[in-house]
Amino acid sequence: MKAVEVLNRHKLKRTSCREGIIDVVMASNQALSENEIRERLAGNYDRTTFYRSFKTLEEHHIIHKIVINNQLVKYAIDNTITHKDEHAHFYCNECHTVKCMENIPIQKYQLPEGYSDTETEVLIKGKCANCVNQE
């Protein structure tokens, strides 16, 4: 799927910043930080524009945000685009990469009487296969 199609489908204006972000995020097999995305981007954009683009794309469920330790913010392509289910995220304590674990569906947790839930976030922290191998 092309970035332009995605923007059209959501009736969003086609700007190079948005287009670039979508392309970069779609092409990556792991979640990327603001800076990682900026590095891979052709143009040079103001920080404000960047944030506003992320916000817009998030609101339209084109990308989603993953936050680790209230510090590291990463973005990945959203389920709505990939047609996959809610999934767990994995954070590697060594190389600090974040991956969407598409194959790890999120269990339905049983809440106490009277509670209702809308969304569940699961973040598994540990060592990724790469880092385990390098020991």
Next chain:
Amino acid sequence: MKAVEVLNRHKLKRTSCREGIIDVVMASNQALSENEIRERLAGNYDRTTFYRSFKTLEEHHIIHKIVINNQLVKYAIDNTITHKDEHAHFYCNECHTVKCMENIPIQKYQLPEGYSDTETEVLIKGKCANCVNQE
């Protein structure tokens, strides 16, 4: 358990700020934000002292931090003190309270070949019993 005992056991100096934070957090049945803790505290402390106290208490596993949407930071007493297992957290989208769901143990997620895990965070978002009732 008294706050002083906790501090002694961890060989931490007994300062009114630390003591106060532990008391407040232990007395609450839900996780509290920096401001909520400050309001319940007798003394008036500098912001830096506050942060440093949280940091120290966290490092010694006396309290633990829960972060919601990369925005709301709340603290609760740690498992090491209560002798309970790793548990899920619940965030109410309406009243913005955070509770430790002591009775909701965290499922062991099956990671791909080669991965190892050390910790899993589960945050369930929804409506708490209180807010559901008030509809």
Next chain:
DNA sequence: TTACATTTGCATCGTTGTTGCAATTAAAAT
């Protein structure tokens, strides 16, 4: 009571993210 190490408060700084506003740009209408 003294001595020592730790902790506190203050000033300052960095990062992240937001807002208002004028200038620019994309897309729709002519």
Next chain:
DNA sequence: ATTTTAATTGCAACAACGATGCAAATGTAA
């Protein structure tokens, strides 16, 4: 192709959170 309109951009300024260096104050052990 040109004009029009509404959305988006870049800039400046700001707010919140958290960290650090340092002198003064405090807790604890001698």
